[in-house]
Amino acid sequence: MIARRAGGEPVGLVRSPDEVVFLAFDESIKRLVELHILRSGRTLDSVAKKSAFERAKEASEIRGASFMRIQDVGEDQGLVYYTSNLNDGEFIEDYIRRRGPLQPAMVFSLVFQLLDDLLHLKKYPRLVSQIRLDRVVMTTLEDTFLQLRIYDYGLSATESDANTGARLVIQVCELMFLMLTGKTYAGDNPDRFPSLTSLPTGLRTAMRTALTDPANCPTSIEKVRDDVREAIGAIVSSINARNPRKQLVLIPALQPRSQLQDLLLENVPVEIILGNRFRVEGEDNARRYPFSIPCFNTKNEQPVTVHLLPPARIVEKTQYEAVPLQTWRFNADKHPNILRSLSLWESPDWTFLTEEREPGFSLSRLLAERITLNPQEVAVLLRQVHAGQEQALECGVQRLDLHPSNIMLRVGKNGPLMSRDHDRLMQKRLDAWPTFQVKLRAHLTMRNLYEPPLVDKPEHGEHPEGHLADRDYRSRAFVALAAYLLTGQRQGGIHPQFPEAMPELLADFIRECLEKSRHHGQVVSPAEFLTQYEVLMNGTSSGPDLAARLRGLSVPLGEMESVGSVSDFDNEWRDDSDADSLDDPPSPPVSRRFKPVDFNRSKSQAYLGWPVWVAVAAVMLGFASWWVFSSAKPAPKVPATPVVAEVLAEKSPANEVTVIEPEATIPPVPASKQVVSHQPLVTVPAPAVTAAPTAPVDKTPQATPSPPPTEQPPPAPAKIKTAVAPLASPPLSKQDAPAPRPAPEPVIIRKAIVPSPEEVARFRQGLANPQPAQLPVQTIPQEPANQRSGAVPTLNIAQPMPLPEAAARQ
Numbered sequence: 001m002i003a004r005r006a007g008g009e010p011v012g013l014v015r016s017p018d019e020v021v022f023l024a025f026d027e028s029i030k031r032l033v034e035l036h037i038l039r040s041g042r043t044l045d046s047v048a049k050k051s052a053f054e055r056a057k058e059a060s061e062i063r064g065a066s067f068m069r070i071q072d073v074g075e076d077q078g079l080v081y082y083t084s085n086l087n088d089g090e091f092i093e094d095y096i097r098r099r100g101p102l103q104p105a106m107v108f109s110l111v112f113q114l115l116d117d118l119l120h121l122k123k124y125p126r127l128v129s130q131i132r133l134d135r136v137v138m139t140t141l142e143d144t145f146l147q148l149r150i151y152d153y154g155l156s157a158t159e160s161d162a163n164t165g166a167r168l169v170i171q172v173c174e175l176m177f178l179m180l181t182g183k184t185y186a187g188d189n190p191d192r193f194p195s196l197t198s199l200p201t202g203l204r205t206a207m208r209t210a211l212t213d214p215a216n217c218p219t220s221i222e223k224v225r226d227d228v229r230e231a232i233g234a235i236v237s238s239i240n241a242r243n244p245r246k247q248l249v250l251i252p253a254l255q256p257r258s259q260l261q262d263l264l265l266e267n268v269p270v271e272i273i274l275g276n277r278f279r280v281e282g283e284d285n286a287r288r289y290p291f292s293i294p295c296f297n298t299k300n301e302q303p304v305t306v307h308l309l310p311p312a313r314i315v316e317k318t319q320y321e322a323v324p325l326q327t328w329r330f331n332a333d334k335h336p337n338i339l340r341s342l343s344l345w346e347s348p349d350w351t352f353l354t355e356e357r358e359p360g361f362s363l364s365r366l367l368a369e370r371i372t373l374n375p376q377e378v379a380v381l382l383r384q385v386h387a388g389q390e391q392a393l394e395c396g397v398q399r400l401d402l403h404p405s406n407i408m409l410r411v412g413k414n415g416p417l418m419s420r421d422h423d424r425l426m427q428k429r430l431d432a433w434p435t436f437q438v439k440l441r442a443h444l445t446m447r448n449l450y451e452p453p454l455v456d457k458p459e460h461g462e463h464p465e466g467h468l469a470d471r472d473y474r475s476r477a478f479v480a481l482a483a484y485l486l487t488g489q490r491q492g493g494i495h496p497q498f499p500e501a502m503p504e505l506l507a508d509f510i511r512e513c514l515e516k517s518r519h520h521g522q523v524v525s526p527a528e529f530l531t532q533y534e535v536l537m538n539g540t541s542s543g544p545d546l547a548a549r550l551r552g553l554s555v556p557l558g559e560m561e562s563v564g565s566v567s568d569f570d571n572e573w574r575d576d577s578d579a580d581s582l583d584d585p586p587s588p589p590v591s592r593r594f595k596p597v598d599f600n601r602s603k604s605q606a607y608l609g610w611p612v613w614v615a616v617a618a619v620m621l622g623f624a625s626w627w628v629f630s631s632a633k634p635a636p637k638v639p640a641t642p643v644v645a646e647v648l649a650e651k652s653p654a655n656e657v658t659v660i661e662p663e664a665t666i667p668p669v670p671a672s673k674q675v676v677s678h679q680p681l682v683t684v685p686a687p688a689v690t691a692a693p694t695a696p697v698d699k700t701p702q703a704t705p706s707p708p709p710t711e712q713p714p715p716a717p718a719k720i721k722t723a724v725a726p727l728a729s730p731p732l733s734k735q736d737a738p739a740p741r742p743a744p745e746p747v748i749i750r751k752a753i754v755p756s757p758e759e760v761a762r763f764r765q766g767l768a769n770p771q772p773a774q775l776p777v778q779t780i781p782q783e784p785a786n787q788r789s790g791a792v793p794t795l796n797i798a799q800p801m802p803l804p805e806a807a808a809r810q
Helices: 046-059 092-099 104-121 164-181 201-212 221-235 238-242 244-248 259-265 270-274 283-288 363-370 375-394 419-426 446-450 466-487 504-516 526-538 546-551 579-583 609-632 757-765 804-809
Strands: 019-026 031-038 070-076 079-085 136-141 145-150 278-280 292-297 303-309 341-346 351-356 360-362 407-410 437-441 657-659 747-749
Touching (some): 104 145, 104 221, 145 244, 270 278, 363 419, 375 437, 375 466, 375 526
Antiparallel strands (some): 136 145, 278 292, 303 351, 341 351
8 A cells, every 4th residue: 555645646656766666555464565666666677677576585584784675576568567675764975965074983983794695695695785775764773773774675776797706895985974074976096085094004005996997996894894894993992893883973073864754744743743741852852763753741741652653645544443443451560561551632633642751771772782582581681571471361452562672671770771871781691680570562653664573474374263363472472582582583584593602402493483484373382392492401401512613522421320429528527326327227319339438437436636647747847856866966977986988867667787897809907997987976875775777778879798597696795896898999870889789698796886975075175186087988989869968978988097006105
């Protein structure tokens, strides 16, 4: 049904110069649409008609905010036509002429989104070859962000693939020139504009070449998109560069004019239409929301929202119901999820509807910021949406438009929230919000009449009975809303692209429901869908997860078997009285083949650890004190009494010490001469005996000792066995040392030889002046096993000492 003016002539729209466009109403989908007739109403030959018809069919599959959505394609009397959604906005030339040049960050963000959406159309080469990027409309996305929208697919032009990439690059550069300089390119030198000379080198070179030398223009749209992204990163911070949409937040100074409002109101100001009953809350809001105007009631200063509905010459009154007939059933206490309408009055030209205005914002505003929601957040919304559908049935409303713009989120106290409060809430998860309510709009608005529906009609018939068709519509709309919230794709089809973090079973279930929505009466009810949704959301996926798919393998969980678990806190959590647990013994965790084992230690052993640690600490302290005091005293040298070459000062239960003798090949010293070690001896207080363990202490190569005694008498009759060493000889170097030999059994000495008190006193008084020590004879080069300070050396060294008479004479 083509819309008419007050004089009866059809309402025309200005779109592509190659098409004739009218404002019309589609009775099948109950929406205001644009009716496009190709070739300005001229007939097409068979080849051109077939090409235009096929490309229009491809364009009907495109979904995206940067593209006009085609809903229906047909042919009548040799003319090819198509219908699209109603695009409300301002042409980019008019917008720049009225507003002036834009900031570079905003320009590059707008162009980047446009090119990024265009690159998703690689599977439609016939359509991309004729798209016009220099004919765009400045519009808004969910009344929150600025957006460039393509409205000319070039369907009236002859199909051609000649130099498609270069043509698109030139049009993009001309579009950026217009928004950066504020004027249309007319052959000017780009280097004369400071806004162009300050660009990064890559983008500046591409624009100069495309504008001044079209023959050598680059042909890669991907390269231009990357240059634009680089320009965004050079202008804004790294955080804002990740999300270019942050640069496109709508403010009153950037609000594009509404062509549809001027067209339907016929340039009559909103204040004159509303009269004295309502006062508009700011002039900017009247332009920002062309048919949904926030106002105050002049009688009681109540905040309300006034919705303007079209007159009968645009849409007949029989095609829609502004307010449900049984609204008298509405009760605010019993129906908290229904947004209440306050009043309705009609005039020959317009219909005015008012509704209560509460603090909060629409769901579309949240989606514009978040793009997608996670499954837990969607479950929170779906529960309240399902409750709102049940409440609407009690009020006699069979069909609710579940479009996100018709779903309000009432959050906050009784009063308006500031913008920073909205932004803070939108960055949080819905399950972390304070208590909020989902409000469904049961009455009609202008947005319901010109925005495309969220769910299409079934492709394979519809039930003739009204109540069955309404029930199927509620189920299909509920499934479509869930898919839209999870993917962010409006009308994504039966193969939506879900996030990687979403469970596979849940994604398959939604795809199955979307496939069933194409057939009438096959979709499950909202209650069953919600129940199954929550089960699959909380359950685990039976297939391989994301990590397994990235590794390229999956672990067969069916072959693994659990043997139970052991807790370290059972002893603390267990009660003292175990009478109840003895009555019901625990069953085996997996199979009866496994015997239950008690891994809990007894209480008597739970507190026996600290005495052991105290004893260990006492032993360590005693050993440390002995080591300090023993190393502080100097060891005296005994001049007269023959002593052992080396004594090991290590304790042993047998009170024995180990002495190593030289090899048998060395000739012995005459018996009249006595030997003593040149190294300081370890002084052992009498009558204590320094002993060593029976096992070999040092594993380093040592000299061959004499065989040990055959039997060991008791330690009471202490016997002494001396070690004999050869005369001094030049030491051997490590290179000349013989190969190491295995250490034989050590020699056991019953009692260590110590100097007498008289000898010690004479030595201290200086009576005994020992001769200078000679170089020792080192039979086998070896290194001490223990390098710590205070360790007893293991070298077997001895030298002759003078007789006592000679010492006294000296």
